[in-house]
Amino acid sequence: MEDLNRSSMQFFSDQQLCYADILSPLEVRARIEVSVLSFLKILNSPDPAISDIPLINRRSSNSRVSQGLLTDVSWIFLSHSYCTRSLMKANAAKAFVRVWKMMEMCFQILVQEKRVTQRELFYKLLCDSPEYFTSQLQVNRTIQDVVALLRCSRYSLGIMASSRGLVAGRLLLQEPNGEAVDCSQCGSSGYAISGDLNLLEKLTMKTDARYIIVVEKHAIFHRLVEDRVFNQIPSILITAKGYPDIATRFLLHRMSRTFPDLPIFALVDWNPAGLAILCTFKFGSIGMGLEAYRYACNVRWLGVRGDDLQLIPEQSLVPLKPRDLQVAKSLMSSEILQENYREELELMVQSGQRAEIEALYYHGYDYLGKYIATKIVQANYI
Known part of the structure; x- marks a missing residue:
């Protein structure tokens, strides 16, 4: 314990591990207790001082892209650059306190053996500490601060992912001690993906599929x-x-591990937002930097792509909006963007137009299946 207490807030920071561990509740509670003891030790020292809280910097300037030696999967990770939350600076004092409030709440959740969503956590903190938590964004950012401090995943903290995701097709899912679900028989609504990452990790999955297809839009x-x-x-x-929400990304990552021979294709709009969604599935996100590698998959861009514009009537093309240009600028400045994706993005910006998947309905409502089949045959160029 003395070794762990040797410096305030510096526990684990000397390890060259910039990722969040998946820990048991007991281990997470131990890390929280160590942080509290370290803080109290500083306050009770002969020369008491309130230490800053050093956190892994989650800004894009601290992000890197890792390429696996034995795999095609790349992912975003964060290098060892720190930022701080300080009680001594007026503009950071509340953020400093929020970290402690959040750790206290997570400790209670783990003791009670509960799982809560970020939304449930917001309302609990809004009632308990309204002077510190007034928005969902503050809660979400503070969760990431705690992840960056304790180096454990948000799920290890007892925080469950909200899920909007659906899965359908040639997939058989079975929960532990549960009945098997045939995702081809779930109707047009598909099977709702659980936000319980522990459950998703324990699913038994079987398939005779040859491909996994990620679809941007619910309607499609x-x-x-x-x-x-x-x-x-x-x-x-x-x-x-x-x-993409965390739970959907997690399940896709699990499928990529369980069925490593199945290529994963993405069907997205030909616009900067569609490309950003593809890149999130493929590389992870900077905001999830410490956990990004847990959700990255080798997703290939099936369509819609620039060479598909010949299939789309000109009147179906939509002008780019200011928001599109902001997303394009952000993507252009990122080192994760591979060259052929960058060329597609440049073409979007130069043309000033965007094409949505629905524009392919010009050829009939049953055309999408034919389009996907054709693109898969051509997929060796992706």
Whole structure:
């Protein structure tokens, strides 16, 4: 214990490990207790001082891209650059206190053996500490601060992921001691992905699919499932209904580990937001830097792509919005963007237009299945 207490807030910071561990509740509680004891030790010293809290810096300037030696999967990670939360600076004092409040709340959750969502946590903190927590954004950022301080995953803290995701197609899922679910028989709504990452990790999965297809939009997912495209193209379909949530990314990552021979393709809009969604599935996100590698998959861009514009009537193209240009600028400044993706993004910006998946309905409502099959055959260029 003395070794762990040797410096205030510096526990684990000397390890060259910039990722969040998956820990048992007992281990997380021990890390929280060590942090409290270290803080109290400083306050009770002959020359008491309130130490800053050193956190791994989650800014894009501290992000790097790792390429595995034996795999095609790349992911975002954070290097050893620190920022601080300080009680002595007026603009950081409340953020400093929020970290302690959040650790206290997580400790209680773990003692009670509960799991809570970020939304549930917000309302609890709003009632208990309204002077410090007034928005969901403050809660979300503080959770990341605690992850960056304790170096453990948010799930290890007792925080459950909210999920919007759905999965359908040639996939058999079985929970421990539960009945098997055939995702091809769940109707056009698909099977709702649980936000319980522990449950997702324990799922037994079987498939005879040849492909996994990530679909950006719920409406497109619904159309493909309704048309039972997974029978024409033996596949598993998965969607997060837009920007990917953690649970959907986690399940996709699990499928990539369980079925390593299945290529994963993404069907997204031809616009900066569609590319950003693809990159999040493929590389992870900077905001999840300490945990990003747990959700990265080798996702290939199936479509819509620039060479598909010939399939789309000009009147179906939509002008780029200011928000699109902001997303494009952010992507351009990122080192994660591979060259062929950068070329596609430049073409979007130069043309000033965007193409949505629905524009392919020009060829009929049953055309998407044919389009996907054709693109998969051509996939060797992706």
